[in-house]
Amino acid sequence: MGLIIGLTGGIGSGKSAASQWFEQQGIKVVDADIVAREIVQPGQPALIQIQKAFGDWVLLDNGELNRQALREHIFQQPQARKALEQITHPAIRASIIEQLQQADSPYAILVSPLLFETNQHQLTGRTLLIDASEDIQIQRASQRDGQSIEQIKRIIAAQMPRADKQKHADDIVINDGHLEHLYQQLESLHQYYLELVQTTP
DSSP: OOOEEEEEOOTTSSHHHHHHHHHHTTOEEEEHHHHHHHTTSTTOHHHHHHHHHHOGGGBOTTSSBOHHHHHHHHHHOHHHHHHHHHHHHHHHHHHHHHHHHTOOSSSEEEEOTTTTTTTGGGGOSEEEEEEOOHHHHHHHHHHHHOOOHHHHHHHHHHSOOHHHHHHHOSEEEEOOSOHHHHHHHHHHHHHHHHHHHHHOO
């Protein structure tokens, strides 16, 4: 596995815009959120384990995971979250590693909103934080997701505070809401990462 960049940021910070830009430069991007959905597809070992641990009610008639029922169950029984994470986290990690190992670009990117919280940063050589003010986060997330401002504020409050993320990150890009500003900063980081790859033995 060559150089892996961990890309993170809070809700509405512009993670997706950043990861799409890297993809357009031909860089392999592995998205932890997509992996989390893939590992609970019908027939996947993690879904079978979830069914065994919780019961048949976690499945819809078509065999897919009943996310809403499971979400409500975890909300009412906080200890159930641990049981679920003990199944899903190792499966997500294994799939992420497998996909990163298959990367054929000069370096690869792991996008994860919980990069530091779930210790996925341990899989990376450097970390990049897409940082935006809370006002911009709320504005962007409310336009995109159709969620209420209260819901978005709750999500922000549940995520690792910006100041802590800033302390953990090797590189920080400030996203002020203008895409061209974001892309300019990403371009210089892209060149820097390419240099790192060439100078690392």
